[in-house]
Amino acid sequence: MLPNFLLKALKWPISLSVKSKLVPQDPIKELQLDPAKPIVYAFKTASASDLLAVRRLCFQLGLPDPTEPLRLNGEILPRSLFLDRPVALLTRSRKSGNFRTDLAKLLDALNTDEHQEIQLLPISLFWGRQPGHENPSLLGSMLSDYDSPSWLRKALIIARYGRDNFVRFARPVSLRTLLADRPNASLDELGHKLARVARVHFSRQRLVMTGPRLPDRETMLAALLKTEPMKRAIEDEAKGRKEAYGQAEKRAAQYLDEIAAKFSPGFVRILDRLLTWIWNRIYNGIQVTNAEVVRQLAHDGHEIVYVPCHRSHMDYLLLSYVIYQQGMVPPHIAAGVNLNFFPAGPMFRRGGAFFIRRSFKGNKLYSTVFREYLYSLFEKGYAVEYFTEGGRSRTGRLLPPKTGMLAMTVQSMLRKAERPITLVPVYIGYEHVMEVGSYLKELRGNSKEKESGWQAFKSSIQALRQDFGQGFVNFGQPIPLTQYLGEQVPDWRQASESPDAKPSWLTPLVNKLGDEVLTRINDAAALNGTTLTALALLSAEHRALTREVLEAQLDLLLALAKAAPYSAQMTVPELDGKALLAQTLKGDKFLVSQDGLGELVSLDEHRAIAMTYYRNNILHLYVLPALVAKLLLGQSFSSQQLKDKVRALYPLLKAELFMGLDEAQLDAYLDQILAGLAAQELISGDEAGWQAMDARRPGHRKLWLLAGVISESLQRYAIVLTLLRSPEPLGRAELESRAQAVAERLSALYGINAPEFFDKKLIATLIATLREADLVELGEQSELLPNQAAAELDELVLGMLDAEVADTIRNLLCKEGCAQ
Template sequence: MIPKFLKKRIFKAPVVSGNTPATEPSDTPQIDGSPIVPTPYTNAPINQLYRKISGQMLDVAVKPKLLGELPEFDQDDQTLRFYVLQDYSRSNSILIDLQTQEHKLPPALVGVNDSAHNIKENAAIIFLHHPHAKENQLSPRLSRLVSAVLQYPELKVRLVPVSILWGRAPEKEDSLFKLLTADNWQDPSITKQLFNIGVMGRDTFIQFHPPQDLRTLINNSLQGDDDEPTDLNSVIFESTTLDTNASDATDSATENTIGVAPNYTVVAAADGNRELVRSLQQQLNIYLDKQRASMLGPDLSDRRNLVDKLVYSPAIKHAIEAEAAETGTSPREARLLAKSYANEMVNDYSHAIIRGFYKFLTWLWTQLYDGVEVHHFERVRELAADYELVYVPCHRSHVDYLLLSYVIYKRGLSIPYVAAGDNLDVPVLGPILRGAVAFYIRRSFRGNALYTAVLREYMHTLITRNTPIEYFIEGGRSRSGRLLPPKMGMLAMTVHSQLRQSNKPVVFIPTYIGYERIMEGGTYIGELKGKPKESESLLGLLKVGRKIERIFGNVHLSFGTPLHLTDFMAKFDVPENSLPADRTDTPLDDKASAMVDNIGVKVMQHINKAAVVTPVSLLSLVLLSAPKSALDEDICREQIALYQGLAQQLPYSSDTVVTDMSPQQIIDYGIKLKLIERIPHILGDIIQIAGKQAALLSYFRNNILHVFILLSFLAALVARNGRIERSRLDNIAMQLYPFLQSELFLYYPAHGLADTLNKKVDSLIAHGLIVELGDGMLSVPEANSRCYQQLQVLATPVEQSLERYFMTLALLAQQGSGNLTENEVVDLCHLLGQRLSVLYADDIPDFFDRALFTSFLGALTRLDYLQKDAETGILTFDQRINDIAHHAKYVLRPEMMQILHQVASLNEEEIAHAITEISNKKQRKFGRKR
């Protein structure tokens, strides 16, 4: 508690009018001929003592957390800097002063004197509001600075908006808690003062926003008021003095204690200037309001009221009427059904659960991981105030949504509501997740119009209330480590909502999540091999808990380049507000549907662009490409260094992050994680993959395969042919690139592919992996040389993709056009891949990932190599299928092509038996749920 005697008014100096003579008339500063009259001011020792004691007391009780980056200031000593806060309070003043001292920023509670421009302020803080101020009262200090900037063209003033949060619970109307925590420290609110310090002191957050140039703000404001831009230097304002009574409420209150009050009255503007200051003050208020909202988010905690609002909204009323008419039930029964759907999905936000989760996860991550590395987060913070954020991360583990929410909350933004499958709504865990981040949706609801309407309306409610949202566009967790083809349902609902009504423009945040070990690794391999998926349960959660003692290395979150929905709307000529606001069942037209598909692909491409090349993924890529998954340690170091050099010198994307560990550190790190092992040998130690870890390491290799796939493809074309014409190499690469692009979501556009290929070939030549012979011929290095061995290792990763393509094409060619449906081809290729993997490929799961075959057939259909009957799904094709297969001989070894032909050779009886067994298995696995 602050001692009472320190609150007495030490120097209650009267605020004098503009006509009061100055103490030294000869030194009286003027603006446009009107005097600035200083009031007597002394930096009294007792005032400084008060600041010091108050600061020491506050420093003990309050441990603020700094959000975001510190502001960067230029080295111009002539620039004046002021901190802008929304609300006056003594606590805020002292807290800002302590933070500026700690972070070596320009001090907040030290006078700002600039005699050349007649500025003499006794503190560098501007308060936009004061509890004692009259309605629409302007900030006197801001008014004086505006007047000075208008008079002196060379004067530079920077304003640094600052947000302070005492606690981060979303505000509610009529809340006793809000009343108690209102941060106004003026007498006699000692209770509020003590509550904030005692209860919220350890949960206080401060963010310094980027400095704003006052002259630029003024200029923008003047340009906004008139059609013609106004030159600041040509504006003449008639100056008058501030009304003493008007300023006393704001200034004298602060003067009494901490000395924040100005020590002189200054000319205020006439009506034109007053409007300018009011406009600037409003802009600053709006900016800080948006920043606060981005940290706290809207209050959506009253679940019962939200469910009622959903059910009785015009859109759901219409859906209820349609459901009643279609099913022959009464509107009341349809309404009850709609309400049950809403209760099934709606989040039950609880700040207490959020805080509990935050503390638990802070402990958990320290137990599981060596560190949580975050990349490119500031680009999200910059958008949070003005956009509706939709996070679209890749889905690698059940940990994803907890980890992403934790990172966002820790860095001071409102956590998103996460669309979770209802398989997670299990006893104990389900309600906790619902109270924290989750709203639950069914895994399948095709054909259920009422459920679809309720979900769309709930999504629309969240979006229009500016609630951040998160959903996994892949639909489920990747079992192979590659991105899965995007599912467009949630994406289409987001677009549908924006076209019905838009409060803030939607921006998608592609997010890459990379692990160095995952808890579900063993389960994933089993599921890819055909084992049934284990249902989520509390028992399963407890089993996972046993793994906490294991070493999981680091985890990486990288936020990709944001994708603005308005940019796609302009590209596809989709107008705003083009759907009825009171309906959920209006279909998207062809343009909007094409736009959704394009957004889905771009999201996946941007997730891959933000990839993190970790030590584990590099090790996996190198060792899995080596014979028997082992290398001499010296060669292993060289190969790792080669991959690092290729990724750094010719980056996949500016968003891609490459580990800066040395090759030796990477090897030692892999041994520490027990993923690889060193085998001592008298001729040199050998590094090999640890027992039964190969299948799991393929998962981490696939996380970054897209970064190196074109280099691998080009290396394979040269390595398998010995020498090849550069033009021939380019032609084959362009023919097969669309399939690699579809599988790995490569972002290189086809129209610029030739330039990309040339740069990568030149890079391989520069590293000595390819030799340029002249006359357009490319060759391998000298046999058995170090570069030759490196080329062979680099050529290996692309082979598995091409082997899958060739096997699929061989199956199609053998069975003939018009005999199999797309689903049958995918199922048969899945079975063939399982068999091939066990017999010939060390059980690596890439051969039996169903999604990869789906992706390949989708690319063949999109490029018109395959035609699919809309009703039956039967595939037809012509001779061009064989032409694609013909290119495989330039990359695949003849013995492997022979094996693939044999595996793909199935007679009619084998085909019929396999399809029957697959169909029976699917019927047992999937039940229809309304």
């Protein structure tokens, strides 16, 4: 224990000069810490400033004072253990702390009382989160707290970084379990082992929090030009262009300079303060879920690759900010070269962005340069972030994956097969996306606005005047690449013996991996008031509901999400429908009017189009409950009949919405949906037969509104399936064009305000899925020929549509006589 006089002397200076941020914010809950059981703290270095900074946090959490001894069964035992003492000022020698001797006392106390438990809580402190440099300057060396700094260096560090102190609590270690696992070991052996584990732990925590030491950028880029793959690519470029090697090398250097980041921890600290101010101004909070899983992966030595969905330019900033706040070093981010404009480009580079051209097909030198740079990031231990969709979604749905970066990631792993690279899918959601207005203009045919400094400045000023509601960052289920490749390609390690070769299985594997990433992003979706209200209103006729009916529908949607959760990673608001709607209406996205009977909540045509974006964020979570509701509104079915009909349509929904339920999961999920609907008194029956409640019952309208969620998808399916049955077979391009034309007509006739309803990409995906499901074959002239199963599926879909809509589709498509 440190001397009491020193702690008392430093108490007030530390309280005035130090501002600490705790990671995680709720360690008792997230780390499963039990305050009722004795707690002992473990530190890397004996430091009065560290101890006092932690003491203040412990008081806030209701945890024991780390400066006071532990009193257990009449014994006075150490409360805080230290691996090392500070480096001596003059000799720079370092001595071991009290860790092993004091741990032996604690273990001995447990031996005398077999019912007692002690939790050992490791705590790491980081002042300024400086990673240090590979070749540090004298000042940088003085301000680095590596290797247990002397009291003088620590004083300088606190003076410089006292307001940037991060405190990381780790998962506690049960000393009782340690004794039980090694019953024959001596106390000294146990102490030696735990000290060794603790030293590795603190070293890894530092790497997670600060990242690896920073190289000199110019030196690193020059070294990359000397790698064997780069030299071969430069030689090939010189031969292909018939120029000197030096000219090709200069071009490669220019590519590298265009691509490479210029990461600055100091700039990140400034950006952290700025973004904290901005987020507090425009958001009502940012909810983060499952970050501890990612922290543990990073601590275990995994190279983390963040693969988020892409909704907004805010994504870059928000995800890096959240990762930094969660006690991890921000990733290097692959950004489109269109964002490399002044002043944003240099700022992004310092925040970790590296720039990539939209397409470099045919430019082998650029491809090699980019691949080598990406590999160097993995090799040095930097986390990386890129958007698998390529660009921002204009419709709120996930876009089909672009697999180039995934392929490079897999190839990087093949070059060093034992390297544990793990993909972390991330769902990013907003109650307000600032670009939605421009997205809608683009969907109407307007050209995309070119990014510029003035545009970015103007958008930023406008954003500060708005209320963006809440933001959501949910980390999904990770994908360890070694494990994934082992499942998909058992002999994949053979390819690592020749890393320059492109194995034949790479393309199909990354295509499947891309779908898996997007599926896991959707699994981690966050429900919120805007998305749920949009879902309910867009399912209503004329897009209007009374406030009471809307509140009841929100209650139903929330209850279904809890009774029949689509995935374990999704998050659901804790509020009820009434409170959630009251909160949502403050955002001014919905029209609220009053008549003689009460309040109405509605959407005009312009707002309805915008709200489809938010509805589409969570459409996949409710499409199967909606399908069950749609089927039961038509007639009664047994559980097995329902499941058979859902299975017939599920491949189409799965491909369109990136859903990942396998057959067993689908059956279990459908059972939960039926139970959930029955609990809400919307349906009745049992496995032998389910039916909707009588139309006169209040629950009937809720079921009807729920069924409306899937109407647009079913109509699009009916258009394509009915067109396929035309007497004159259609080729793929012609089918896409005609289906789009019919969808546009249907949209105009029935007021469908969803731009993606007649989106050619969705129609193309549907046609591809029909082929993959063996419902359609290619004829001799490349025409599409449906089989009997496709005709039966068409009749199933048409049977679920409103009679007027089904007749309209038949009439529009069968003017020349469809095959019946």
